[in-house]
Amino acid sequence: MSATETIAATAAAAPRTLPPVDRESRRLGFRLTLPTQLLVLFIAVFPLLMQLYISLTDWSPLDGVGWWKAWQSWNNFANYTDLLEDRRWWGALWRTFIIMLVCVPAEFLLALGLATLFMDDFPGKQIFYSILLMPMMVVPAVAGYMFFMLFQSGGPLNGILSALSGMDIKIAWLSDPTLALVAVMVADIWQWTPLMFLILLAGLVGVPEDQLKAATLLGASWRQRFFTIMLPRIKTIMVIALAIRVIEIFKIFDTLYIMTGGGPGVATETISVYIYKVTTQDLIWGYVAAIALVILIALSVVAVFAMKRMEAARNGDAVARKGARA
Amino acid sequence: MTTIRLENLVKRFGDFTALKTMDLEIRDGEFMALLGPSGCGKSTTMNMIAGMEEPSGGRILFDGRDMNGVPMGKRGVGFVFQNYAIFTHMTVRQNLAYGPKMRGMSRSEIDRRVKNIADFLQLTPMLDQKSAKLSVNILQRLAIGRSAIVEPAIFLLDEPLSNVDAAFRAVMRTELKHLQKQFKQTMVYVTHDQLEAMTMADRIAVMDHGVLQQVGTPLEVYNNPANIFVAKFIGSPGMNLIAGELAETDRGLAVDLGPWGLSPPLPDDLANAARAAGSRAVQYGFRPEEATLASEGQGLRARVTFVERIGARTIVHAESGQPVKIVTENDVGFAVGDAVTIVPAPGAVRLFDAASTAAIRGA
Numbered sequence: 001m002s003a004t005e006t007i008a009a010t011a012a013a014a015p016r017t018l019p020p021v022d023r024e025s026r027r028l029g030f031r032l033t034l035p036t037q038l039l040v041l042f043i044a045v046f047p048l049l050m051q052l053y054i055s056l057t058d059w060s061p062l063d064g065v066g067w068w069k070a071w072q073s074w075n076n077f078a079n080y081t082d083l084l085e086d087r088r089w090w091g092a093l094w095r096t097f098i099i100m101l102v103c104v105p106a107e108f109l110l111a112l113g114l115a116t117l118f119m120d121d122f123p124g125k126q127i128f129y130s131i132l133l134m135p136m137m138v139v140p141a142v143a144g145y146m147f148f149m150l151f152q153s154g155g156p157l158n159g160i161l162s163a164l165s166g167m168d169i170k171i172a173w174l175s176d177p178t179l180a181l182v183a184v185m186v187a188d189i190w191q192w193t194p195l196m197f198l199i200l201l202a203g204l205v206g207v208p209e210d211q212l213k214a215a216t217l218l219g220a221s222w223r224q225r226f227f228t229i230m231l232p233r234i235k236t237i238m239v240i241a242l243a244i245r246v247i248e249i250f251k252i253f254d255t256l257y258i259m260t261g262g263g264p265g266v267a268t269e270t271i272s273v274y275i276y277k278v279t280t281q282d283l284i285w286g287y288v289a290a291i292a293l294v295i296l297i298a299l300s301v302v303a304v305f306a307m308k309r310m311e312a313a314r315n316g317d318a319v320a321r322k323g324a325r326a
Numbered sequence: 327m328t329t330i331r332l333e334n335l336v337k338r339f340g341d342f343t344a345l346k347t348m349d350l351e352i353r354d355g356e357f358m359a360l361l362g363p364s365g366c367g368k369s370t371t372m373n374m375i376a377g378m379e380e381p382s383g384g385r386i387l388f389d390g391r392d393m394n395g396v397p398m399g400k401r402g403v404g405f406v407f408q409n410y411a412i413f414t415h416m417t418v419r420q421n422l423a424y425g426p427k428m429r430g431m432s433r434s435e436i437d438r439r440v441k442n443i444a445d446f447l448q449l450t451p452m453l454d455q456k457s458a459k460l461s462v463n464i465l466q467r468l469a470i471g472r473s474a475i476v477e478p479a480i481f482l483l484d485e486p487l488s489n490v491d492a493a494f495r496a497v498m499r500t501e502l503k504h505l506q507k508q509f510k511q512t513m514v515y516v517t518h519d520q521l522e523a524m525t526m527a528d529r530i531a532v533m534d535h536g537v538l539q540q541v542g543t544p545l546e547v548y549n550n551p552a553n554i555f556v557a558k559f560i561g562s563p564g565m566n567l568i569a570g571e572l573a574e575t576d577r578g579l580a581v582d583l584g585p586w587g588l589s590p591p592l593p594d595d596l597a598n599a600a601r602a603a604g605s606r607a608v609q610y611g612f613r614p615e616e617a618t619l620a621s622e623g624q625g626l627r628a629r630v631t632f633v634e635r636i637g638a639r640t641i642v643h644a645e646s647g648q649p650v651k652i653v654t655e656n657d658v659g660f661a662v663g664d665a666v667t668i669v670p671a672p673g674a675v676r677l678f679d680a681a682s683t684a685a686i687r688g689a
Contacts, residue, residue: 210411213378218425218476219399228424232415 055079055289062283070286079290089291091266092274095181099270100249103188107245108238110189111196115204116226118197136194144258147187148174151259174260177267184256184268191255192248196241203237204230236313243306247299271295328388328402328479328512329354330375336383337370337536344370346536347384352514357506359515359527363559367536368516372482375514376403388479404473404511406483410465412472414458418449421457421468425476439475446508447471462490463498470505481506481513487522499525520560524548532556550676554683557611557676563641566617566650567609568626569680572600581610581677585646586626592675595688600677607680614641614653616674619660625667626650630660644668 050067056077059070083089114132118125135143150157151173161169173179207230215225231238253272256262262269262277269277271291279288330352337345345367352358360368373379375386377398386393393401413421422443426436444450447467452460457468466486473481486502487495503526506513517523523530524544532539532547532555540552551557551565558564570583579597581589589610592600600608619642628644635641635656642652644666652668660666677686 208411210407210409211413213398214405214407214411214472215413215424215428216397216399217376217403217405218428218472220424220428221399224428228428229413 051289051293054286055293057286058284059286060283061285073286075286079287080294082287083290083294088266088269089271089274092269092271095268096250096252096270096272098181099185099188099252100246102185103192103249104242104245106185106189107193107196108242110193111200111241114193114197115201116230118201119204132197133194135191136198138191140191140254141258143187143191144255147183147190147255148259151183175264177264180260180264180268184252184259187255187259188249188252192245196245199237199241199244200234203234207233236310239306239309243302246302250295250299329390330480330512330514331387331390332371332375332384333387334384335371335374335381335386337367337374337379338382344536345374348538350531350538350541352512355510355512357503357513357515357526357528359517359523359530360533361517361520361523361527361530361559362533362539364518365535366533368518368533369484371533372484372514372516375480376405376482377401402479404470404476404478404481406466406469406473406481406486408485408488410469410486412457412460412465412468414456416457417454418444418457418460418468419453421472422449422453422475424472429476443471443475447505463494463501466490466498467501470502474509479512481509481511483513483515485517486515487517487519495522502526520562524560532559534559550685550687552685554609554611554678557678557685561613563614563651563653565611565613565676566652567611567678568648568650570608570610572606572608581608583610583626586628589626589675590624590670590672592677593673593688596675596677596686599686599688603679603686605679605681608686609678609680609683611676611678612670612674614651616671617652618669618671619652619654619658620667620669621660621665623667623669625669628666628668630662630664630666632662633658633660642666 054067054070056074056079057070058073058075058078059065059067063073065072118129138146149155152158153170153172153175155173157173158169158171161171171179173183211229211233212225215229220228251272252270253276256268256270257273257276260268262273275288275291275295278284278291330350332348332350335345335348335350336343348367348371350358360371362368370379374381377393377396381394388401413424416424419440422440423436426439431439440453441450444453447470449464449467449471452464457465460468469486470481483502487498490498499522506526515523515527527544529541529543530547531541534555540547540556542550547556548560551560554567557567568583568586570581570586570589573580573582573588575588575591578591578594579600580591583589591597626646628646628650630642631645631649632643633640634643638656639653640656640658642654642658642660644650644652650668678684679686
């Protein structure tokens with residue numbers, strides 16, 4: 001009621017002077033959005049600050065004191081210095097990197113190949129398309145269980161290998177440190193290639209057909225069209241797809257945890273699994289908060305890089321459009 | 327540098343026949359316009375010449391060589407797309423060099439060709455600009471240059487002026503015609519705009535509903551339309567047509583035009599042709615530019631319904647059951663509602679068989 005009255009009053013008092021009305025409506029806007037702003041603040045900023053606060057202390061829920069009293073166990077950045085010397089943390093980070101370095105390129109190349117195939121029509125395309133997208137829709141925990149069963153030493157994978165080779169093969173996939181890592185990567189590639197495929201296909205379908213025809217008429221072979229027209233035109237989309245997968249690999253957890261639980265030993269322990277263990281088993285929450293914050297900052301850098309790349313591409317286009325109009 | 331022959335060319339898309347049958351010879355170095363309303367099959371014809379679509383029947387011959395099965399990259403055809411299809415992620419230079427590069431020409435050869443074509447098309451100042459930032463006329467020159475640089479024997483242009491505004495179109499028409507004269511290449515130009523076809527083409531192939539209606543020089547097509555469709559389609563406004571019946575009079579054969587009255591007697595050759603054709607029901611046609619208006623005297627009687635002033639000329643709409651248009655000088659002294667007498671110029675009258683729509687022509 002006060003809002004409408006204010007507007008009416010202002011409009012009546014100064015119907016032609018714009019700045020005061022402007023300031024008044026800005027204030028009104030602020031008041032109207034205040035509840036939402038508070039909510040966003042509570043959802044986004046509050047946990048972050050809380051995390052930062054706890055990460056500077058030795059606080060644990062076992063202490064029996066509320067988290068707001070965590071200052072009592074203030075430890076002068078000891079969590080961060082500990083992290084630098086935590087070999088298990090560095091190991092987990094390293095393994096996460098390995099998974100990323102294998103899975104992201106593998107998913108990208110597979111997806112690009114498949115997306116290229118799907119640009120042409122072939123019999124049964126719709127069916128293959130549905131089958132191809134299915135892994136993405138499987139709940140990661142279920143996917144984890146599927147691969148857990150597949151990779152059992154008496155499981156179907158060894159069965160197939162035995163039948164093919166004629167020997168009785170009993171590879172202990174999930175209890176060998178190296179093979180367990182391979183198994184985890186296979187599961188990730190299986191589940192997330194479809195997402196990459198979908199994104200890249202969307203990009204490829206958007207490549208103007210006339211330009212491809214023009215290139216063909218100028219004598220370009222399929223390969224030449226692919227590298228000179230199609231790839232350059234989906235550059236931005238490739239960056240987005242890669243960024244999504246890089247960020248998600250850092251969060252890899254469900255599938256992996258069900259398959260190996262991070263084991264054998266710490267052979268497949270990624271940073272997410274490590275954080276989970278420290279949280280639920282060691283219960284040193286101040287330390288967990290510090291780790292989580294470091295990862296958040298690292299991933300933000302990746303995200304910012306990807307956004308910059310996108311922004312650059314968009315600005316390029318905008319300049320181009322403006323130029324064409326002039 | 328190539329003759330294109332289309333023999334019994336047919337194209338079907340499922341149940342729909344886009345091109346019923348087409349026989350056409352496009353001579354070496356000729357500028358041929360394929361003209362017709364949208365959906366007449368002209369673009370389909372062009373796409374088949376380029377190899378983008380396979381014919382459902384018939385043959386396409388380049389200098390006597392059957393092109394069936396020859397992939398589009400190997401036909402030696404330059405194609406300028408309606409939207410120019412410039413590679414916007416490349417510079418002007420990269421666009422021009424694309425064809426030679428894909429054909430594996432040497433670095434020095436590519437540079438030489440790019441330099442020549444850029445000089446010729448006045449693209450040199452913007453060689454290193456991103457092509458996305460260029461204006462439409464430069465884009466058009468670039469599209470032509472990109473095709474011309476690999477020296478195709480045939481140039482196909484698919485409505486290249488359709489997304490340009492009217493004033494600019496006039497400039498581009500002149501420029502295109504000028505370029506074609508210099509390239510001396512066989513050019514096929516698809517358009518629905520008769521002005522483009524009339525001004526640029528050596529010959530026009532008028533098409534409608536997947537059928538070739540008439541092939542001829544712009545003036546042939548304008549002066550002697552082969553049938554009613556061409557008569558109405560060519561010219562702006564199109565030819566006036568009035569339904570009537572042949573009638574023998576004591577001054578020779580004339581056409582009884584019902585409420586318009588009796589037409590002036592037909593010229594002897596046309597009268598003989600009409601008698602020979604045998605049919606009595608005809609369409610009596612004359613160009614709006616080739617008739618005069620009078621307030622009385624011998625002629626077709628009608629009433630003025632509208633006076634349309636278009637600037638240089640005035641178009642008088644008149645009616646007597648059916649409407650006709652007469653293009654006159656601006657100082658025409660008639661107003662809406664006036665009775666007028668229309669006198670078609672001697673020799674301007676064309677007759678069409680009402681049943682077959684084909685022209686009845688004198689010797």
